[in-house]
Every structure is written in C-alpha cells, then in structure tokens.
Amino acid sequence: MSRAWLLCGAGWLLVAASGCVATPVPPRGTGDLGIVIERAAGRVQVVDTTHRTRLASVDGLGDLSHASAVYSRDGRYAYVFGRDGGLSKVDLLAGRIDRRIVQAGNSIGGAISQDGRLVVAQNYEPGGIKAFDADTLELLADIPSTYGTEGKRSKVVGLADLPGNRFVYALFDAGEIWVVDLTDPRMPAITRFKDIGRQPYDGLVTPDGRHYLAGLFGEDGVALVDLWRPELGARRILAGYGRGEEKLPVFKMPHLRGWAVAGRNAYLPAVGRNEVLVVDTATWQEVQRIPVRGQPVFVMARPDGRQVWVNFAFPDNGWVQVIDTLSGSIATTLAPGKAVLHMEFTPRGENIWISSRDDHRVTIYDTASFALLGQLPADSPSGIFFSARAARIGF
Amino acid sequence: MRFPRIVLPAVLLVVLHQALPAANANEPVEPRRNEIVRMVRQDCGSCHGLTLQGGLGPALTPLALAERSPDSLVWTILQGRPGTAMPGWARFLSEDEARWVVARLAEGFPQELAKREGGR
Numbered sequence: 001m002s003r004a005w006l007l008c009g010a011g012w013l014l015v016a017a018s019g020c021v022a023t024p025v026p027p028r029g030t031g032d033l034g035i036v037i038e039r040a041a042g043r044v045q046v047v048d049t050t051h052r053t054r055l056a057s058v059d060g061l062g063d064l065s066h067a068s069a070v071y072s073r074d075g076r077y078a079y080v081f082g083r084d085g086g087l088s089k090v091d092l093l094a095g096r097i098d099r100r101i102v103q104a105g106n107s108i109g110g111a112i113s114q115d116g117r118l119v120v121a122q123n124y125e126p127g128g129i130k131a132f133d134a135d136t137l138e139l140l141a142d143i144p145s146t147y148g149t150e151g152k153r154s155k156v157v158g159l160a161d162l163p164g165n166r167f168v169y170a171l172f173d174a175g176e177i178w179v180v181d182l183t184d185p186r187m188p189a190i191t192r193f194k195d196i197g198r199q200p201y202d203g204l205v206t207p208d209g210r211h212y213l214a215g216l217f218g219e220d221g222v223a224l225v226d227l228w229r230p231e232l233g234a235r236r237i238l239a240g241y242g243r244g245e246e247k248l249p250v251f252k253m254p255h256l257r258g259w260a261v262a263g264r265n266a267y268l269p270a271v272g273r274n275e276v277l278v279v280d281t282a283t284w285q286e287v288q289r290i291p292v293r294g295q296p297v298f299v300m301a302r303p304d305g306r307q308v309w310v311n312f313a314f315p316d317n318g319w320v321q322v323i324d325t326l327s328g329s330i331a332t333t334l335a336p337g338k339a340v341l342h343m344e345f346t347p348r349g350e351n352i353w354i355s356s357r358d359d360h361r362v363t364i365y366d367t368a369s370f371a372l373l374g375q376l377p378a379d380s381p382s383g384i385f386f387s388a389r390a391a392r393i394g395f
Numbered sequence: 396m397r398f399p400r401i402v403l404p405a406v407l408l409v410v411l412h413q414a415l416p417a418a419n420a421n422e423p424v425e426p427r428r429n430e431i432v433r434m435v436r437q438d439c440g441s442c443h444g445l446t447l448q449g450g451l452g453p454a455l456t457p458l459a460l461a462e463r464s465p466d467s468l469v470w471t472i473l474q475g476r477p478g479t480a481m482p483g484w485a486r487f488l489s490e491d492e493a494r495w496v497v498a499r500l501a502e503g504f505p506q507e508l509a510k511r512e513g514g515r
Contacts, residue, residue, distance in 0.1 A: 040445060065445030083444055106449055124450060155451065172451070199480070201451075217480060249475065249482030252441050253451060314438045315487065339437070357437065380437075 034386035056095030062086035071390035073116030127153030140185040147174035158203025170200035196223035205394035247272025252313035258394035262305035269296035347388035355381035421491040
C-alpha cells in the first residue's frame with residue numbers, strides 16, 4: 001500500500017481535489033487504525049490492525065526519540081509529541097500532517113482532556129505543561145513547573161488526563177505531584193502535593209480515574225494519591241520493596257500507564273530489581289512479586305486482565321515475557337527481535353504488536369496461542385499507538 | 396612523472412589518517428565502532444535524546460561538555476553517577492572505548508552508518 005492509495009481513497013472530496021483516477025475506496029472508520037513511530041526517521045506509519053498492513057507513511061515529525069501519541073475523541077487524529085518539542089496532529093484517514101507546532105525545547109509526551117478539546121504537552125525544557133486547543137493547536141495555558149525558592153523549573157513526567165478536564169503529573173526534580181483543573185484553560189487551578197518521594201520517574205491513573213500512582217526512582221516505593229479524596233494527601237505504597245539490597249543498574253527507565261491494572265491488582269515494574277510487583281488496588285498492599293528476565297520497562301495488562309506482558313531494559317531487551325495473572329507465573333517467553341521498545345494490544349486484546357528497533361520490524365502475535373501472525377518492516381520502530389486509546393481514561 | 400588520478404588522494408588519505416589523533420591502536424575498529432555509535436545514539440539516547448540534546452539526562456553536545464574533563468566523563472560512563480539515573484556501562488564498554496566515545500562527543504558525535512536493508 002502506498003500513500004497514493006490513501007490520498008486517492010481517503011474520501012470522495014480528496015479524490016475530486018487531487019484529480020486522482022484510481023478507484024475510490026468508500027469512507028471508513030478509524031477504530032482499527034493506529035500509528036507506529038519510526039523514531040530515527042521522524043516519520044510515523046499509519047497501520048490497519050484488521051488487515052495487518054501499512055496504509056501510509058507520514059514524514060516531517062522531527063526528533064521522535066521517546067515520542068508518544070494521544071488520539072482525538074473521534075479517533076481520526078493522532079497528536080504526536082516529539083522529543084524536540086514538536087506537536088504534530090496527524091490525520092490517519094488522509095495520511096498527512098494536519099497541523100504542527102514546536103512548543104518547547106525538550107518534550108516527553110502529552111495527554112488529551114476528557115472532552116477532547118484540550119491537548120496538553122509535558123515538557124522537560126522549559127519544565128512545565130502547556131495546553132493547546134485540540135482543533136487549532138493554539139496555546140491556551142502555560143504552566144511552569146516552578147518549585148523551591150529559587151524559581152527552578154522541574155522536568156515534568158507522568159502526565160495523565162483525569163475526569164473533569166483535569167490533568168495530573170509529577171515533577172521529577174521537585175518530588176511533587178500536581179493536579180491542574182483546566183475547566184477554564186485561561187484560569188488553571190493547581191493543587192500541589194509536596195514531598196511525595198524522591199525522583200518520580202513516571203505516573204499512571206487507574207482506569208476509573210480515581211488513583212494516581214507515581215513510581216519513584218530515587219527511593220523504593222510508589223507515591224499514591226486518591227483523587228476522590230485529595231485532602232488525604234499523597235501516601236507511600238510498596239515502601240522499601242528493595243529490602244535494602246543493592247539495586248541493579250537501570251539502563252532504561254520503566255514506564256507507567258493505566259494498563260498496569262488487571263482485575264483488582266496493579267502490576268508495576270520494580271526499579272533496580274528484575275521483578276514485577278503486584279499490588280492489590282483495594283488495600284494497596286503488595287500481594288506478590290514475580291521474578292522476570294530483566295529490568296521491566298513496560299508492564300502491560302491485556303485489556304481483559306488475564307495476561308500481563310513485560311519487556312525489558314538493555315541488555316535484556318530482546319525478550320518479552322507473559323505473566324498469567326491467574327497463577328501469577330510466567331506463561332511464556334518470546335524473542336520478537338532485537339531491542340524491543342514497545343507493545344500495543346489490539347482494542348480487545350486478541351493480538352499484540354511489538355516493535356523491535358534493531359531488527360527494524362513490528363511483530364504481531366496471537367495472545368491466546370502466542371502464534372506469530374505476521375511482521376511489518378519499519379525503520380527503527382519505537383512506540384505503537386492504536387486509536388482505541390481515544391476512549392480510555394489515562395491514555 | 397604523473398600519478399594515476401586515483402593514487403594521490405589515496406596517498407593523502409593515508410598520510411592524513413596517520414596524522415589524526417584518532418589513529419590510536421586501542422581505538423575500536425569496525426564493525427565494533429559502529430556498534431558503539433549505535434549504542435550511544437539509541438541506548439544512551441533513551442535518556443540523553445537521539446540527537447544527544449538531553450532528556451531525563453543532560454545534553455551530551457560539545458558545548459554542554461566543554462567544561463568537563465575527559466577523565467571524569469570516562470569515569471561517569473564506566474561507573475555511573477550515584478544519586479542520579481546514570482548507571483555504569485563498564486559491562487558493555489572497555490575503558491579505551493569509553494575514552495573514544497568521550498573524544499567523539501567533544502567534537503560532535505558521529506551518525507550511525509547507513510542502516511541495513513529491511514528498514515524501508
């Protein structure tokens with residue numbers, strides 16, 4: 001498939017406008033579409049998860065190392081956040097960039113509001129968040145992550161959307177969690193939680209939007225805020241999970257997102273230990289720890305919660321392990337290719353797509369049988385983001 | 396006498412190559428050299444950025460490193476920096492290789508060689 005196919009086929013209007021003579025393709029939905037980031041090429045592929053094909057390539061997105069994406073609520077547009085501060089609104093149906101701005105010097109990701117009207121970027125440099133009109137990418141709010149008495153700005157991590165057009169994030173350098181209400185984006189209302197722990201590296205909101213967890217790098221533990229009861233402040237869970245043992249070196253930071261929750265338990269990467277920590281979300285007590293092959297990076301529950309898939313930091317990044325959540329043991333270990341960077345389930349979890357940066361391919365597995373279903377070539381692929389994220393809190 | 400057209404550049408290249416400080420017997424040679432370049436760009440890049448302009452870790456550009464002593468940078472690469480997210484990479488790089496990385500960072504880090512086929 002080529003871009004020409006898409007331009008010709010995206011819709012009747014485009015057909016007329018481009019003077020294309022190829023057979024037009026009927027209008028289609030985007031529920032089975034997604035993007036694959038080609039990190040070094042500044043490009044994304046638009047993919048179809050039903051036919052397991054590439055529909056288009058979209059160039060010109062800048063530095064996409066550590067790129068991530070969120071979706072418009074109609075699932076048509078992917079907002080791609082690049083490392084270089086680029087924010088690109090990609091039209092999946094037309095296979096092109098709809099709008100693009102460069103909004104910061106060094107950016108790490110973003111989120112979209114509950115009502116879909118605000119896109120928010122989280123930035124390292126200058127530290128803070130910025131909110132944009134989702135249609136026009138016009139800047140609506142600029143909230144520096146200032147802390148301490150000297151006006152320093154912290155790197156922002158773990159940004160997630162909350163019900164009520166609020167957003168939550170953590171300040172890596174400051175050890176704080178902030179909740180910002182952007183009901184009126186011109187008048188942001190900020191709630192700060194201080195002294196939540198050293199060096200929060202990422203965060204997640206539970207699928208019900210109630211709890212925010214910030215994983216800590218600078219100490220063993222996870223900071224927890226009950227967003228229904230903010231007056232209780234932040235508390236610590238999994239404190240001292242390393243039991244005072246020396247940490248193993250961490251060659252890539254783990255990532256957290258709402259996919260951690262499977263049934264009543266949350267599955268979290270330990271930092272500096274080759275373990276997945278299992279926490280009961282009713283009591284927030286540790287209920288199990290599962291030994292795995294390396295430092296976990298992504299610990300992702302299949303949408304039904306029956307499995308949790310785990311990939312690893314360098315140098316164990318050629319492996320993927322699957323935890324059976326019923327038995328709490330490893331169901332299988334897969335080798336999808338060199339330098340596995342990301343995984344994404346199809347919306348209901350029957351397949352998983354896995355990117356292998358150094359083998360330049362995306363590998364697709366059946367999650368029930370672990371059968372290899374196919375491979376797609378891609379240039380140093382990293383993140384894979386399917387449009388079903390549009391409908392999920394915290395994605 | 397006239398040299399064949401191809402010889403002179405070749406001779407020059409050899410002379411130049413020997414004159415460069417890079418011609419050190421302990422330096423990595425291909426294909427190891429490109430492996431190291433890829434490791435720095437991709438794996439160090441997960442914190443320092445693919446373009447080494449910084450991320451969770453600081454920028455590794457010539458300007459950013461101008462005030463740092465090469466020896467301390469070599470030590471940081473091999474042993475890490477306690478209290479920060481920087482781990483030691485001594486399992487994956489020899490001291491000579493770390494020294495080569497520091498020298499390349501100081502002059503602007505090279506790009507990877509062309510990717511193998513199969514990309515796109």
